[in-house]
Amino acid sequence: MIALENVTKRYGRQAVVDDLSIEFGAEGVTALIGPNGAGKSTLFGLVGRLIRPDAGRLAVDGMDVATTPSSELAKVLAVLRQDNHVAARLTVHDLVEFGRFPHSRGRLTGVDRDHIDRAIDYLDLDGFRSRFLDELSGGQRQRAFIAMVLAQDTKYVLLDEPLNNLDLRHMTEILRLIRRTADELGKRVVLVLHDINAAASYADRIVAMREGRVVADGPARDVMRPSVLEAVYDTAVDVREIDGRPVAVHYG
Known part of the structure; x- marks a missing residue:
């Protein structure tokens, strides 16, 4: 609560x-x-x-x-603010990786990679995994941010x-x-x-x-x-x- x-x-x-x-x-x-x-x-x-x-x-x-x-x-607890200042030249996969930082501290394990893959798949972003954020539509970009939050697994x-x-x-x-x-x-x-x-x-x-x-x-x-x-x-x-x-x- x-x-x-x-x-x-x-x-x-x-x-x-x-x-x-x-x-x-x-x-x-x-x-x-x-x-x-x-x-x-x-x-x-x-x-x-x-x-x-x-x-x-x-x-x-x-x-x-x-x-x-x-x-x-x-x-x-995961918080996604409306004013996300993230480098546009990050890929979708790079962004979703950030969601695992509280768990991995930057050193991804097999468990972390599983969470990343599941979040990308759940948001139907597998075809955009290597695309840069500034190449996405507004809806696709928002899905990528939500995938990052889901990968955080809170x-x-x-x-x-x-x-x-x-x-x-x-x-x-x-x-x-x-x-x-x-x-x-x-x-x-x-x-x-x-x-x-x-x-x-x-x-x-x-x-x-x-x-x-x-x-x-x-x-x-x-x-x-x-x-x-x-x-x-x-x-x-x-x-x-x-x-x-x-x-x-x-x-x-």
Whole structure:
């Protein structure tokens, strides 16, 4: 379980995460939604120890994020940020190898190579193994990054806006892959999404944030209600039923 207890992060006088207590990881897929500046990506940075909190405690399966060695934390928790700064002239295989670093420390074993091959195969990237990242489409490149995360072989996977800059076809492809990863591999995936209808379609649980706090938390049908979404986004939102699923419509 990923647990936050009274966690606060401030930039100047503004609390971007404000005395937040919440747990993640019991469900297969949890989606974090909310407007820009709600604190979603900051929360990921705090859990992944990329950002230091000003107050509170964070733990992953009982391990204190502040004191647990990075090498140990990286064996149970993988974080894929939206601003990945990786050399474009890396091949897909090179990138996926990075996922094994917490285990291999740069000296790959047969077990490491098996994990790399399985991740590449699972993401259907075998035909792109030797291709450079800048030779791939946006969807292929995102699959390569997710393969790197899967090669890391962690229980928890945090994905920060994995649909960023993808077209509709590739967005659907990545969402189906995330759902399949949770269902078939038993991963606990927490992801930040701007598309609330995608969250409602693919996530087991939706956590809606605003101004560093949780506004709503529950199954899609509980969160996808006009009153809740208006409180989150401060705008009128209608919710329709389409093929048995709630769909939010904003008329502007």
